[in-house]
Amino acid sequence: MLSPERLALPDYEYLAQRHVLTYMEDAVCQLLENREDISQYGIARFFTEYFNSVCQGTHILFREFSFVQATPHNRVSFLRAFWRCFRTVGKNGDLLTMKEYHCLLQLLCPDFPLELTQKAARIVLMDDAVDCLMSFSDFLFAFQIQFYYSEFLDSVAAIYEDLLSGKNPNTVIVPTSSSGQHRQRPALGEAGMLEGVEASLFYQCLENLCDRHKYSCPPPALVKEALSNVQRLTFYGFLMALSKHHGINQALGALPDKGDLMIDPAMDEELERLVVRSKLHRTPWQHRAKEPGAFGFQRREKQEALERVSSASVPTPYHYRWEPRE
Amino acid sequence: MIPGKYRSVSGRAANNVEFKLNKDTSSFPGRLSQHDLERNYSSRQGDHINLVSSSLSSFPILQRSSEEKILYSDRLSLERQKLTVCPIINGEDHLRLLNFQHNFITRIQNISNLQKLISLDLYDNQIEEISGLSTLRCLRVLLLGKNRIKKISNLENLKSLDVLDLHGNQITKIENINHLCELRVLNLARNFLSHVDNLNGLDSLTELNLRHNQITFVRDVDNLPCLQHLFLSFNNISSFDSVSCLADSSSLSDITFDGNPIAQESWYKHTVLQNMMQLRQLDMKRITEEERRMASVLAKKEEEKKRESHKQSLLKEKKRLTINNVARQWDLQQQRVASIATDEDRKDSDSAQDPCQIDGSTLSAFPEETGPLDSGLNNALQGLSVVDTYLVEVDGDTLSLYGSGALESLDRNWSVQTAGMITTVSFTFIEFDEIVHVLPKLKIKFPNSLHLKFKETNLVMLQQFNALAQLRRIDQLTIDPQGNPVVNFTLWKYYVLFRLSHFSMQKINGTEVTQNDMIMAERLFGILAHVASSELPQYRLISILGDARKKQFRYLLESKGKKPGIINEENNDSKRPVGENTNRATLNYTTREFYNEKLEEIKEKKKFCKTYIEDLVKEATEINMKNEALQKLWPQMFIELVRDAVIEIRNKNSYMKLCLQQITDQK
Numbered sequence: 001m002l003s004p005e006r007l008a009l010p011d012y013e014y015l016a017q018r019h020v021l022t023y024m025e026d027a028v029c030q031l032l033e034n035r036e037d038i039s040q041y042g043i044a045r046f047f048t049e050y051f052n053s054v055c056q057g058t059h060i061l062f063r064e065f066s067f068v069q070a071t072p073h074n075r076v077s078f079l080r081a082f083w084r085c086f087r088t089v090g091k092n093g094d095l096l097t098m099k100e101y102h103c104l105l106q107l108l109c110p111d112f113p114l115e116l117t118q119k120a121a122r123i124v125l126m127d128d129a130v131d132c133l134m135s136f137s138d139f140l141f142a143f144q145i146q147f148y149y150s151e152f153l154d155s156v157a158a159i160y161e162d163l164l165s166g167k168n169p170n171t172v173i174v175p176t177s178s179s180g181q182h183r184q185r186p187a188l189g190e191a192g193m194l195e196g197v198e199a200s201l202f203y204q205c206l207e208n209l210c211d212r213h214k215y216s217c218p219p220p221a222l223v224k225e226a227l228s229n230v231q232r233l234t235f236y237g238f239l240m241a242l243s244k245h246h247g248i249n250q251a252l253g254a255l256p257d258k259g260d261l262m263i264d265p266a267m268d269e270e271l272e273r274l275v276v277r278s279k280l281h282r283t284p285w286q287h288r289a290k291e292p293g294a295f296g297f298q299r300r301e302k303q304e305a306l307e308r309v310s311s312a313s314v315p316t317p318y319h320y321r322w323e324p325r326e
Numbered sequence: 327m328i329p330g331k332y333r334s335v336s337g338r339a340a341n342n343v344e345f346k347l348n349k350d351t352s353s354f355p356g357r358l359s360q361h362d363l364e365r366n367y368s369s370r371q372g373d374h375i376n377l378v379s380s381s382l383s384s385f386p387i388l389q390r391s392s393e394e395k396i397l398y399s400d401r402l403s404l405e406r407q408k409l410t411v412c413p414i415i416n417g418e419d420h421l422r423l424l425n426f427q428h429n430f431i432t433r434i435q436n437i438s439n440l441q442k443l444i445s446l447d448l449y450d451n452q453i454e455e456i457s458g459l460s461t462l463r464c465l466r467v468l469l470l471g472k473n474r475i476k477k478i479s480n481l482e483n484l485k486s487l488d489v490l491d492l493h494g495n496q497i498t499k500i501e502n503i504n505h506l507c508e509l510r511v512l513n514l515a516r517n518f519l520s521h522v523d524n525l526n527g528l529d530s531l532t533e534l535n536l537r538h539n540q541i542t543f544v545r546d547v548d549n550l551p552c553l554q555h556l557f558l559s560f561n562n563i564s565s566f567d568s569v570s571c572l573a574d575s576s577s578l579s580d581i582t583f584d585g586n587p588i589a590q591e592s593w594y595k596h597t598v599l600q601n602m603m604q605l606r607q608l609d610m611k612r613i614t615e616e617e618r619r620m621a622s623v624l625a626k627k628e629e630e631k632k633r634e635s636h637k638q639s640l641l642k643e644k645k646r647l648t649i650n651n652v653a654r655q656w657d658l659q660q661q662r663v664a665s666i667a668t669d670e671d672r673k674d675s676d677s678a679q680d681p682c683q684i685d686g687s688t689l690s691a692f693p694e695e696t697g698p699l700d701s702g703l704n705n706a707l708q709g710l711s712v713v714d715t716y717l718v719e720v721d722g723d724t725l726s727l728y729g730s731g732a733l734e735s736l737d738r739n740w741s742v743q744t745a746g747m748i749t750t751v752s753f754t755f756i757e758f759d760e761i762v763h764v765l766p767k768l769k770i771k772f773p774n775s776l777h778l779k780f781k782e783t784n785l786v787m788l789q790q791f792n793a794l795a796q797l798r799r800i801d802q803l804t805i806d807p808q809g810n811p812v813v814n815f816t817l818w819k820y821y822v823l824f825r826l827s828h829f830s831m832q833k834i835n836g837t838e839v840t841q842n843d844m845i846m847a848e849r850l851f852g853i854l855a856h857v858a859s860s861e862l863p864q865y866r867l868i869s870i871l872g873d874a875r876k877k878q879f880r881y882l883l884e885s886k887g888k889k890p891g892i893i894n895e896e897n898n899d900s901k902r903p904v905g906e907n908t909n910r911a912t913l914n915y916t917t918r919e920f921y922n923e924k925l926e927e928i929k930e931k932k933k934f935c936k937t938y939i940e941d942l943v944k945e946a947t948e949i950n951m952k953n954e955a956l957q958k959l960w961p962q963m964f965i966e967l968v969r970d971a972v973i974e975i976r977n978k979n980s981y982m983k984l985c986l987q988q989i990t991d992q993k
Contacts, residue, residue, distance in 0.1 A: 021939055029928065032931045034865055037868045050863065058862060061858065062870065084857060087853070089850055106789055271852045271853055274848060
């Protein structure tokens with residue numbers, strides 16, 4: 001705990017790095033908000049509960065977006081909460097549209113911006129037909145990258161644009177919040193015969209970026225790994241690679257590996273208990289014959305869903321824009 | 327002269343015309359049977375009537391024997407003589423009755439000299455035009471039935487005409503008879519009349535026969551002061567309106583309508599009787615008192631029904647217009663929202679986007695800037711006719727609300743009976759967020775509402791369904807795909823079942839809810855509920871739940887502030903979420919505006935917290951700094967302290983003296 005680097009930082013910086021102040025401010029704010037209720041059982045208990053929930057990652061439930069994205073820990077907690085709550089949807093095998101995923105996000109965070117979900121969808125769908133259906137795991141991993149590293153990705157987008165249009169990549173770029181990914185991507189004809197940018201050059205710029213800026217970026221070593229097998233890549237190809245990279249996922253620590261995405265035995269147990277309880281609560285008229293739900297859309301059997309999970313490592317029909325040379 | 331009691335019959339039967347003449351004259355040979363006549367005349371023909379063809383003119387010249395002339399001085403019958411023209415009749419200038427029946431005469435000629443003629447019978451000839459009668463000023467009876475006359479004309483001088491029979495001709499129009507003020511009987515049966523008018527001037531007419539024509543409407547009959555008998559059988563009359571003038575004719579006592587379309591109608595008899603109280607006989611049958619009474623009763627009922635249906639159709643029309651108006655306003659509102667959203671997008675992005683393409687509206691003249699945009703919409707709205715902007719309709723067990731203005735109607739004083747009967751409430755063209763605010767009112771005022779329908783209410787998020795949890799009970803839910811994008815989601819029905827599981831809903835959008843559906847819903851979202859309830863810290867739970875209840879309470883207070891008794895009841899009710907799974911209770915829906923409001927409110931607090939924490943941090947860092955500084959300086963300080971102490975005690979005696987001094991000083 002008393003590591004030397006910790007003591008080496010001056011106080012403000014230390015506090016800022018750990019986002020302590022954010023949590024303190026939020027705690028006091030919550031206290032003020034719910035003064036009457038909390039005064040019933042004491043302030044000390046309140047603070048205990050608050051910081052316990054911060055540790056457990058449940059503090060972001062049903063909070064406003066500005067809080068949810070305030071710290072990396074909040075973001076990780078949010079991703080984890082989303083996974084835990086809606087893993088069952090994924091397990092069921094339903095493919096949902098971007099809007100529906102956004103709805104699910106909004107169940108946990110009422111003012112979650114549509115923009116982020118759209119960007120995440122674009123990663124999965126490689127910027128085509130944003131109304132397509134996506135699987136839960138595809139969406140979740142892409143969303144993870146987009147949400148956790150959103151500022152980083154904005155800068156990357158700016159760099160990519162510059163590289164694409166041939167500008168000097170080493171100039172300092174200060175992207176505005178939304179300019180990056182909204183810029184018109186130049187038509188393929190302009191970029192010449194080859195798609196995307198050269199991987200090594202791209203990586204150099206990324207490295208510079210990571211050094212320069214303080215917001216979180218993926219570990220450069222892992223990024224290098226992701227770029228290792230390709231000569232050229234496109235922006236969304238790069239993002240897709242990031243989202244599929246196990247190492248980065250593990251470095252984040254929010255979600256389990258892709259193969260284990262649908263597994264959560266503790267929750268499954270709890271779920272079974274809930275289902276049994278709900279069965280017992282049924283009124284007599286609802287004990288009907290076991291016809292399949294007549295809701296008119298495809299239901300997937302459990303086996304199919306499990307197959308789907310295991311086959312997730314097989315490339316999906318989406319074409320990754322890798323351009324392997326020879 | 328000839329008072330005449332003339333009973334006309336249809337032209338079909340044998341022309342048994344009976345004349346009761348003045349006592350002066352002896353009976354007309356027409357009283358005899360046809361057979362007698364023929365017998366008589368045929369025997370006389372050779373003898374007494376010579377039709378000598380003259381070499382001078384083409385007309386045959388009639389000659390009668392002098393005995394005949396003396397016997398039948400005033401009448402002459404030339405029936406069935408195969409005449410093709412009227413013969414010249416000489417020396418018979420005091421003839422009064424002339425009979426040319428059943429011949430082939432084409433023109434009326436050569437009778438101008440018979441200026442004393444009273445009755446002229448040209449029945450069953452081939453006469454095409456009325457002519458040659460201008461000298462017959464005494465003529466009282468003119469029988470021109472069964473000819474080929476196309477037009478009534480040349481009757482100007484026949485001012486004494488009493489009976490005019492023109493049945494069985496080709497007459498299309500009633501004309502040129504307005505001067506016949508002594509005419510009592512007019513027979514126009516079996517002609518080609520399509521309407522009846524131009525009857526003024528016939529001040530003596532008592533009988534008018536118009537059977538077997540194509541009459542569709544009748545006019546001017548009220549101008550006939552003496553008309554008693556009117557025969558309109560076998561025409562084309564289909565409504566009483568087309569013969570409405572009959573009601574004003576006080577003299578009419580006998581009328582026939584049989585063979586007309588009107589006689590087939592169910593309302594025929596009583597309508598006629600009701601409108602023509604003066605009638606004594608209808609379709610040749612006497613009208614009884616009973617019939618009259620029935621007629622008036624039925625007519626009254628008809629009147630009621632018509633009034634009722636008129637009122638209904640007016641209401642319906644008004645409703646339709648109102649709904650159209652509401653729909654139009656809704657569309658305009660949606661487009662306005664869409665265009666504002668796209669304008670915001672435009673501000674962010676660099677590329678220009680054409681708003682017309684975005685919302686796909688048909689308003690091609692959409693201006694690009696927001697300023698003129700709003701004014702354009704305002705102009706359009708002003709152009710709408712001033713119709714209601716909302717509609718509230720109660721139809722048995724259904725309460726339908728169109729347009730957001732309708733939501734205020736929930737505040738009305740609904741009678742307990744009406745409110746109790748309502749089982750279905752339907753919302754159309756109203757923003758769901760606005761409906762959310764009135765749900766508590768709905769719960770109180772319409773306790774039996776079990777089926778909710780939403781159409782064009784802008785349901786876009788699953789979260790919005792959370793708002794329905796506060797109701798007492800819902801059995802059925804219908805979300806119309808039109809105007810509710812949420813229906814396009816794959817999981818919406820399961821989410822509804824999950825969130826509103828405590829209602830045990832029976833039907834969603836018409837399909838029954840099966841146990842499998844409920845289980846699936848639980849499976850999909852059960853963990854969400856578990857997380858939402860068990861993993862939230864206590865204070866969050868309390869605050870979220872408290873928030874929701876406070877909101878409900880606030881709405882109730884706003885609506886019924888003055889009645890404390892009822893408030894207590896509602897308070898109790900809201901304290902127990904009736905059978906609701908409390909693990910779902912934290913899944914609430916706050917409308918966007920309320921949410922933003924709340925966030926705004928918190929901003930102040932956040933700022934305060936920030937400064938407060940900053941102050942704390944400053945203090946803490948100061949203390950920390952001081953602590954660190956102390957840590958650094960302490961060794962040195964300690965050494966100095968020790969050194970000072972050692973130096974002090976080096977000389978024992980002087981130190982003892984110093985201490986004692988200090989003690990005495992203290993005292």
